[in-house]
Amino acid sequence: MSERYAVVLAAGKGTRMKSKLYKVLHPICGKPMVTHVIDALQPINMNEIITVVGHGAEEVQTVLEDRSQFVLQEEQLGTAHAVMQVREQLEGKSGVTLVICGDTPLLTNDTITKLFEKHEATGAKATVLTARTTAPDGYGRVIRNEQNIVERIVEHKDATEEERLVQEINTGTYCFDNQALFETLTHVDNENSQQEYYLPDCIHLMQARGWTVAAYEAEHFHETIGVNDRVALAAAEKVMRKRILEHHMRQGVTIVDPDNTYVEASVTIGRDTVLLPGTTLQGQTTIGEDCTVGPHTELKDATVGNGSTIKQSVVYDSEVGDHVEIGPYAHLRGKAFIGDACRIGNFVEVKKTTFGQGSKAAHLSYLGDAVIGKDVNVGCGSITVNYDGNKKHQTHIDDGAFIGCNTNLVAPVKVGEKALVAAGSTITENVPAHALSIARSRQVNKEGYTETKKQD
Known part of the structure; x- marks a missing residue:
C-alpha cells in the first residue's frame, strides 16, 4: 500500500452560518464537525494529516491539538489555492493525497476507505467521491463522457442549463496521486464567476493530459452533505443522532x-x-x-x-x-x-x-x-x-x-x-x-x- 496523506480544508469563516463561531467548530452531536472528519481518518493510519486553517485558526488548532499538522491560508482564494498551502509539506512525495472538507462530518471511515481502494485499484491520478441527489442545486455537477468516464466537474454557477439537470454531484472529496496533484495545481486559473482557484479544475486538466480519472459513488447521499448553514447543521445532527442511536441499540x-x-x-x-x-x-x-x-x-x-x-x-x-x-x-x-x-x-x-x-x-x-x-x-x-x-x-x-x-x-x-x-x-x-x-x-x-x- 502506498503512503497516504490527508488535507483537511477548514479555512472558511462560514458566513451563511451567521455565527460568531467558525463554521467547522459548530458541534454535531457534541463534537465540532471538523473533529468528526478527523475521527473518520484515524483508523486509516494516514502518514500525515494537514489541516488548512484560516478564519478562527487558533480555535481550530486548539480543538484538534496534536491530531493534525496545520498550515495557514491567509486569503481564501478557493479550494485549489487552499491545497497549494501544503505544498511545502507534501510536494515531491510519492503516494496518495486525500482532500476532504472540514464541514463534511457525516463521511464515514468505510466510505473513505473504499474511495482509497477504488483509486489504488484503477491506477488513477485522481478519483472523485460523487453522490446522487434529486436536488443538486448548489453542487458542482460531475460530467461524464460517452464511455461513462468523468470528464470534468462544473460548479453550479458556471454550469449550463443542460449540465444543471445532472444529478450526480461532486462531494468535494478526492484522492489524488500526490505528485500529479501539485504538478496540476500550478495550471489552475481563476477564470470563473467567483474568480477563485477551483480544485475540481484539476480533473479536466488531468484528463487533457491523458491521465486516468476515476470516480467512486457514495452509497448514501446524506453522508456527503456539506454543512454551510443552520438548516444543513440540523439535518446533519439528525443523521448523526440516528447513526449513534442505532449503534447503541445494536450493542444491546x-x-x-x-x-x-x-x-x-x-x-x-x-x-x-x-x-x-x-x-x-x-x-x-x-x-x-x-x-x-x-x-x-x-x-x-x-x-x-x-x-x-x-x-x-x-x-x-x-x-x-x-x-x-x-x-x-x-x-x-x-x-x-x-x-x-x-x-x-x-x-x-x-x-x-x-x-x-x-x-x-x-x-x-x-x-x-x-x-x-x-x-x-x-x-x-x-x-x-x-x-x-x-x-x-x-x-x-x-x-x-x-x-x-x-x-x-x-x-x-x-x-x-x-x-x-x-x-x-x-x-x-x-x-x-x-x-x-x-x-x-x-x-x-x-x-x-x-x-x-x-x-x-
Missing part, C-alpha cells in the same frame, strides 16, 4: 423512542440499559448495565454504575454508584458522588457532596459541600447552610446519623455517628456521636388567645 441498549432521545457521540452505555423518551446524554457520560434513564432526564459528564434508575432528573459532572434511585426532579451537579444503594428523591439538589452507601434524602432538600457517611437519613426540607456570603464551608454527617425534617445544618459543622437531630432544628455546633440534638425554641401555648382576638 433499549431506546424506547429514538425520535425523542438525544445521545452525543462521546457517550458510553452498557447493555440492557433502557433509555426512555426525552432523555439527553451529553459529554463524557458513561452509563453501566441494567439501568433505566428517563423519561425527560439530562445527563452531562456523568458516570452511572450498574442497575441504577434516574428519572425526570438532571445530573451534571457527577458520579452515581450501583443500584441507586434518583428522582423524579432531582438535581446533581458539581462533583456530587452518590454511593451504592442510595436514594435521592424528588426535589433534592446535591452539589459537591459525597453521599455514602445506603444513605437517602427522599425529598425537598439541599445538600451542598457536604460529606455524608453510610446509612444516613436526611429528612424532608433539610439544608446544609454552606455559604456565609464570603466562603463555602463543609458539613460532615457520620455513618448512621438521622437528620430530622426541616433541619438547617450551619457549616462548618459535624454530626457524629448515629446521632439524631430533631426536626426543625438549626444546628450551629457539632453534635456528638449517639447524641440527640434539639435546637429550636420551646413551644409556648397561649390558651384562649383566638377567642380574645375575636372580642377586640
Whole structure:
C-alpha cells in the first residue's frame, strides 16, 4: 500500500452560518464537525494529516491539538489555492493525497476507505467521491463522457442549463496521486464567476493530459452533505443522532423512542440499559448495565454504575454508584458522588457532596459541600447552610446519623455517628456521636388567645 496523506480544508469563516463561531467548530452531536472528519481518518493510519486553517485558526488548532499538522491560508482564494498551502509539506512525495472538507462530518471511515481502494485499484491520478441527489442545486455537477468516464466537474454557477439537470454531484472529496496533484495545481486559473482557484479544475486538466480519472459513488447521499448553514447543521445532527442511536441499540441498549432521545457521540452505555423518551446524554457520560434513564432526564459528564434508575432528573459532572434511585426532579451537579444503594428523591439538589452507601434524602432538600457517611437519613426540607456570603464551608454527617425534617445544618459543622437531630432544628455546633440534638425554641401555648382576638 502506498503512503497516504490527508488535507483537511477548514479555512472558511462560514458566513451563511451567521455565527460568531467558525463554521467547522459548530458541534454535531457534541463534537465540532471538523473533529468528526478527523475521527473518520484515524483508523486509516494516514502518514500525515494537514489541516488548512484560516478564519478562527487558533480555535481550530486548539480543538484538534496534536491530531493534525496545520498550515495557514491567509486569503481564501478557493479550494485549489487552499491545497497549494501544503505544498511545502507534501510536494515531491510519492503516494496518495486525500482532500476532504472540514464541514463534511457525516463521511464515514468505510466510505473513505473504499474511495482509497477504488483509486489504488484503477491506477488513477485522481478519483472523485460523487453522490446522487434529486436536488443538486448548489453542487458542482460531475460530467461524464460517452464511455461513462468523468470528464470534468462544473460548479453550479458556471454550469449550463443542460449540465444543471445532472444529478450526480461532486462531494468535494478526492484522492489524488500526490505528485500529479501539485504538478496540476500550478495550471489552475481563476477564470470563473467567483474568480477563485477551483480544485475540481484539476480533473479536466488531468484528463487533457491523458491521465486516468476515476470516480467512486457514495452509497448514501446524506453522508456527503456539506454543512454551510443552520438548516444543513440540523439535518446533519439528525443523521448523526440516528447513526449513534442505532449503534447503541445494536450493542444491546433499549431506546424506547429514538425520535425523542438525544445521545452525543462521546457517550458510553452498557447493555440492557433502557433509555426512555426525552432523555439527553451529553459529554463524557458513561452509563453501566441494567439501568433505566428517563423519561425527560439530562445527563452531562456523568458516570452511572450498574442497575441504577434516574428519572425526570438532571445530573451534571457527577458520579452515581450501583443500584441507586434518583428522582423524579432531582438535581446533581458539581462533583456530587452518590454511593451504592442510595436514594435521592424528588426535589433534592446535591452539589459537591459525597453521599455514602445506603444513605437517602427522599425529598425537598439541599445538600451542598457536604460529606455524608453510610446509612444516613436526611429528612424532608433539610439544608446544609454552606455559604456565609464570603466562603463555602463543609458539613460532615457520620455513618448512621438521622437528620430530622426541616433541619438547617450551619457549616462548618459535624454530626457524629448515629446521632439524631430533631426536626426543625438549626444546628450551629457539632453534635456528638449517639447524641440527640434539639435546637429550636420551646413551644409556648397561649390558651384562649383566638377567642380574645375575636372580642377586640
